Amino acid sequence: MRVLKFGGTSVADAAAIRRVVHIVSGRQGARTVVVSALAGVTDALLEISRRAAHDVDAALAALVAITARHRVVADAFAGEDTRRVLDAALDGIHLGAAATVRTIAANGMSPALADRLAACGELWSSRLVAAAFASAGVPVQWIDARHVVRTDARHGAATPDLSATEKAVTRFVRPALALDRVVVIGGFAGSSPDGATTTLGRGGSDYSAAVLGACLLADEIEIWTDVDGVYTADPRVVPGARVLAALSYEDAETLATFGAKVLHPKTIAPAASRDIPVRVLNSHRPSSPGTRIDGSAADAPGHTAVVSRAGLCLIEFTSRDRRVAAGFGARVLQALEDEQVAVVLCEVHRDRVSVVVEGSCDGSALRARVDAFAELRSRDGLSAVCAVGDRLPKPFVMVVEDSHAHAIVTRLHDSFALDSEERERVAS
Numbered sequence: 316m317r318v319l320k321f322g323g324t325s326v327a328d329a330a331a332i333r334r335v336v337h338i339v340s341g342r343q344g345a346r347t348v349v350v351s352a353l354a355g356v357t358d359a360l361l362e363i364s365r366r367a368a369h370d371v372d373a374a375l376a377a378l379v380a381i382t383a384r385h386r387v388v389a390d391a392f393a394g395e396d397t398r399r400v401l402d403a404a405l406d407g408i409h410l411g412a413a414a415t416v417r418t419i420a421a422n423g424m425s426p427a428l429a430d431r432l433a434a435c436g437e438l439w440s441s442r443l444v445a446a447a448f449a450s451a452g453v454p455v456q457w458i459d460a461r462h463v464v465r466t467d468a469r470h471g472a473a474t475p476d477l478s479a480t481e482k483a484v485t486r487f488v489r490p491a492l493a494l495d496r497v498v499v500i501g502g503f504a505g506s507s508p509d510g511a512t513t514t515l516g517r518g519g520s521d522y523s524a525a526v527l528g529a530c531l532l533a534d535e536i537e538i539w540t541d542v543d544g545v546y547t548a549d550p551r552v553v554p555g556a557r558v559l560a561a562l563s564y565e566d567a568e569t570l571a572t573f574g575a576k577v578l579h580p581k582t583i584a585p586a587a588s589r590d591i592p593v594r595v596l597n598s599h600r601p602s603s604p605g606t607r608i609d610g611s612a613a614d615a616p617g618h619t620a621v622v623s624r625a626g627l628c629l630i631e632f633t634s635r636d637r638r639v640a641a642g643f644g645a646r647v648l649q650a651l652e653d654e655q656v657a658v659v660l661c662e663v664h665r666d667r668v669s670v671v672v673e674g675s676c677d678g679s680a681l682r683a684r685v686d687a688f689a690e691l692r693s694r695d696g697l698s699a700v701c702a703v704g705d706r707l708p709k710p711f712v713m714v715v716e717d718s719h720a721h722a723i724v725t726r727l728h729d730s731f732a733l734d735s736e737e738r739e740r741v742a743s
Contacts (some may be wrong), residue, residue, distance in 0.1 A: 316492070318533045319523035320502060323354035324541040325598035326440050332447045338539065338601050340453060345492040345529060349502045349524040350444050352436025356381060357503070357517075360436055364429045373421035375413060375600055377679075382409040385439045392450045401446045409436045426470035429511045432460070432503075437501025437520070445499040456491035457499050463487055464505030464523055465609070466513045473505055473513035475526045477585070480505075484530040492531075500527070521579035525593070529585040534587055538578065539598040544606030545570065545577055547620045548728045552721050554664045555732060559606050561616060566620070566703040567593070567608040573701035574624035583608070585623040592600030619704030620647040621718040627659060627697045628676040632689040634666035643688070644668050645682060647692070650684045659699060660712065671699060671714055 316402050321343070339346055351357075367374040382405060386537050390583050412435045419428050437460065446459035464478035491498050500518025505513045519537055528536040545567065548556040559581055563568075568583040579593055586593050587610060596605035634643045644663040651658060652668065660671040670690075676693040685691060698720035702711040715723060 316347075316531055316533045317342055317537060318347045318349060318528040319445075319530065319537045319539060319540060320520055321351065322520065322541070322594035323356070326350050327354040327446060328389050330390055331598070333392065334598055334601070335444060335539075336447050336451050338598065339448075339497060340451070341601075344534075345495075347492070347498040347500065347525060347527060347533075348444065349500055349520060350437065350438050350440050351502055353384070353443075355584050356384075357433055357440070360433050361429065361529045363416065364424060364432045367419040368417045370406040371416060374420070378409065378412055378416060382406075382439075389446065392447050397449050398438065399447050401442060401560040402686060404442045405439060408442070408690050427511055428634065430470045431569040434501075434504035434512050435740050437503050441499050447498065448497055451548065452498045454494070454693045455499055456494075458487050458491070460504045460523065461506040461512055461697075463500065464507040464515075464526060466507055466515070468509070468513070470507075470513055472650045473507070473518040475505060475515070475585075476520070477526065477529065480526060481530040482669045482702050488527070488531065498668040513691040515581075516579075518576075518579035521582040522585075522693045525582045525585040528591055529589045533591055534590060536591055536593045538582070538593060538595045540577055540595065541597060541599060542577055542595075543597045543600060543603045544573060544595045545608075545620070546693050547618070547732075548622065548724055550576075551727050552623075553621075556728065558602070558603075559620060560617075561581060561609070562620075564608060564610055569701060569703050570620055570622050570623075572648050573699055573710075573712070574622035575620075575644045577715065598682075599648055619702060619706065619728075621700065621702045621724050621728045621731070623698050623700045623724050624659070625698045625717050625720060626675070627673060627693045627699055627714070629672050629697055629714060630670050630672060630676060630678065630681075631692045632668040632670075632685060633692075635688055635690060637666045643733070646688060647685060650681060654684060655680050656681065660714070664669040671697070700724055700727070702731070704731065 326332050346580045363374045385405055397618040398477045402418050402698050445455050448455035463483045465476045466473035488498055502523035503514055505515050544558040546556040546558055550556040564583050564587040571578040571580040571671055590610055592609040594605050594607050597603050632647045647668040658670050662669045675695045678693050682691045696717050700713050700723050
């Protein structure tokens with residue numbers, strides 16, 4: 316049993332979708348395919364949701380253009396019978412999206428409405444991919460992700476409920492697999508306990524695939540993208556970066572958290588919880604072995620990877636009464652949670668707490684929340700540089716100015732590479 320997830324660039328057009336059909340057809344056994352929206356569609360839908368509140372006509376026109384793009388893709392592979400069903404599905408999604416745009420125009424934006432609109436990208440793409448399988452003569456079953464991936468009600472960053480999702484998988488997915496059909500499902504989207512559409516956040520299709528893989532007890536979860544695997548550094552920054560053959564769950568999760576964009580940070584935990592290997596592969600070069608991530612492997616001895624994450628902010632909280640600091644850290648962390656601040660790094664002392672958070676700092680609301688017991692200082696424009704490897708007892712992390720990050724990544728990567736070469740010479 317395999318779960319295969321294909322990102323936006325891997326389903327960008329008809330040629331890409333044909334590659335998906337070819338790749339999946341070459342896999343044996345039960346297969347569940349999870350797809351992202353076509354490249355660029357999610358960003359376009361989010362822009363439409365913002366535009367709808369002040370220019371509904373422009374928003375609707377942009378929506379028509381997105382639907383037309385999907386129709387062009389459909390033209391390339393759908394036969395007459397398949398096309399009739401596909402057109403009805405594409406039109407139905409468009410009508411629902413247009414209704415959401417009009418609701419935003421009438422009532423204003425809300426996270427729930429943004430989710431309802433953003434989820435249309437994966438609904439469209441999964442319908443196209445399912446139609447491509449049918450057109451190629453592959454038995455296929457399309458399933459609406461909102462019927463399967465059950466989440467909490469936090470719109471825009473929902474957390475899957477694994478127990479409820481597992482029950483839905485048993486009800487909807489397993490019967491289709493038992494009939495030897497390829498299951499096609501959109502990533503990124505789910506539904507809250509009251510049935511409202513939710514999304515798992517940007518890059519959430521990886522997360523969807525991992526959750527489904529865990530619920531299905533998959534033999535492997537394959538993440539298909541447009542690069543050959545997880546690199547020792549961003550090759551656009553470090554020309555000598557190479558693909559890692561293997562990584563531990565822990566190192567992969569750390570790299571994803573600190574800037575490796577090939578994986579969503581939350582992808583690893585569901586797979587690790589069931590000891591399911593994750594493999595990162597290139598849909599444009601399917602013969603490439605990619606990077607295997609599991610609980611037992613590391614790359615060849617001496618492997619190290621260095622990444623950076625830009626656009627961070629450092630916030631420092633200092634207790635107003637340093638003589639009575641008991642519980643200070645807990646109060647600060649609760650304030651951050653109440654304000655839904657995404658914390659990347661945290662350091663807690665008796666009377667001081669330092670956190671690195673995503674995005675720039677508009678600390679007014681947070682300042683008001685902690686003003687009675689803490690002073691707050693903040694600093695924008697920072698990057699976190701992180702290195703992991705089998706020669707490091709734990710991940711190495713430093714926070715620097717954005718403008719210095721690439722140079723530090725390059726120096727660290729080159730230093731580790733030279734050290735590995737020296738150890739290889741000594742060993743030989």
